[in-house]
Each structure stands twice: as structure tokens, then as C-alpha cells.
Amino acid sequence: MLTRLAYRINLTLERFFPEQRLFLKSETTTRFIRLRPITQAVGACFCAVALAWTILATSILLMDVISSGSxxxxxxxxxxxxxxxxxxxxxxxxxxxxxxxxxxxxxxxxxxxxxxxxxxxxxxxxxx
The missing domain is CATH 1.20.5 (Single alpha-helices involved in coiled-coils or other helix-helix interfaces)
Incomplete structure (x- = not known):
């Protein structure tokens, strides 16, 4: 059940976040990591939340500095x-x-x- 749900979510998100492969090379071997669409979407959401928080905190600080005067x-x-x-x-x-x-x-x-x-x-x- 959960596997089917995860598969459907990955299929839906694949239009926006196609599956990526990250290659890691060492001296003797090469390995790769598959980044599925849901993993990329979660990472993008975290980045968006962090950016929104940064913008909000900066605007609050600037408003405080401007309103208090010298x-x-x-x-x-x-x-x-x-x-x-x-x-x-x-x-x-x-x-x-x-x-x-x-x-x-x-x-x-x-x-x-x-x-x-x-x-x-x-x-x-x-x-x-």
C-alpha cells in the first residue's frame, strides 16, 4: 500500500523533479546515488522554508531599526x-x-x- 502510494507520488513529481543520479568517484570505485523526485521535492521545500524564514526575520529586524530612530x-x-x-x-x-x-x-x-x-x-x- 505504502509502496504504491510512494510510486504514484514519485510519478506525479517526476514532471517537475526528474530522477537524478549523483556519481561519487574514489580511487578504486565509482558509486552513484539515485535522488528520487520525492527526495528532491522535500529538499526544495526545506530550502523554500529556510528562505522564507530568512526574509521574514530580516524584514522584522529592518523595520525595528527604522521605526526606533536613532x-x-x-x-x-x-x-x-x-x-x-x-x-x-x-x-x-x-x-x-x-x-x-x-x-x-x-x-x-x-x-x-x-x-x-x-x-x-x-x-x-x-x-x-
């Missing part, structure tokens, strides 16, 4: 973004410091009022 421009953009983030964090920190100082002032005011109330309470206890 590295100096990219570094300047990143530096600007970094400074903006630092300024935003600094402003947020200053806001938190102001809130903490306000809370501390309110706490001190409340303590002063409690102290005054305790003094009046002690004074009223002493006067009794």
Missing part, C-alpha cells in the same frame, strides 16, 4: 518620561507631607484643648 532620540524620550514620573512622584510626596503636617497641627490643637479642659476640671475640683 538611539539618542530614544534615550531623550525615555529621559523625559523618567523626569515627568519623578516630578509627579515629588508632587505627590509634597502633598502627603502637607497633609501629615496639617494632621499634626490638628492633633496638637486637640491636645491643647484637652489640656485646658483638664486644668479647668482640676481647678473646679480644688475649689470644692
Amino acid at each position: 538611539s539618542r532620540d530614544q534615550i531623550q524620550r525615555q529621559t523625559g518620561l523618567y523626569e515627568q514620573r519623578l516630578n509627579a512622584l515629588s508632587a505627590d510626596r509634597d502633598l502627603r507631607v502637607a497633609e501629615a503636617a496639617g494632621a499634626q497641627d490638628r492633633f496638637n490643637l486637640a491636645l491643647a484643648e484637652v489640656s485646658a479642659m483638664q486644668e479647668r476640671l482640676l481647678a473646679s475640683e480644688d475649689s470644692r
Whole structure:
């Protein structure tokens, strides 16, 4: 079954890839290797896939190089973004410091009022 299928595939491919013989000569003997059409077709497919991958990888690399511009421009953009983030964090920190100082002032005011109330309470206890 598989032999018949391989034979039919080889017959179909023989129009495009005729059978080739590769001769290998040594000092004493000559040998040859038959390259059947299916073997040649598989080799051609591998070559086509390798060529397509090479073209795709090269185009991706070229697009990346072109789109990023020069590295100096990219570094300047990143530096600007970094400074903006630092300024935003600094402003947020200053806001938190102001809130903490306000809370501390309110706490001190409340303590002063409690102290005054305790003094009046002690004074009223002493006067009794």
C-alpha cells in the first residue's frame, strides 16, 4: 500500500523533479546515488522554508531599526518620561507631607484643648 502510494507520488513529481543520479568517484570505485523526485521535492521545500524564514526575520529586524530612530532620540524620550514620573512622584510626596503636617497641627490643637479642659476640671475640683 505504502509502496504504491510512494510510486504514484514519485510519478506525479517526476514532471517537475526528474530522477537524478549523483556519481561519487574514489580511487578504486565509482558509486552513484539515485535522488528520487520525492527526495528532491522535500529538499526544495526545506530550502523554500529556510528562505522564507530568512526574509521574514530580516524584514522584522529592518523595520525595528527604522521605526526606533536613532538611539539618542530614544534615550531623550525615555529621559523625559523618567523626569515627568519623578516630578509627579515629588508632587505627590509634597502633598502627603502637607497633609501629615496639617494632621499634626490638628492633633496638637486637640491636645491643647484637652489640656485646658483638664486644668479647668482640676481647678473646679480644688475649689470644692
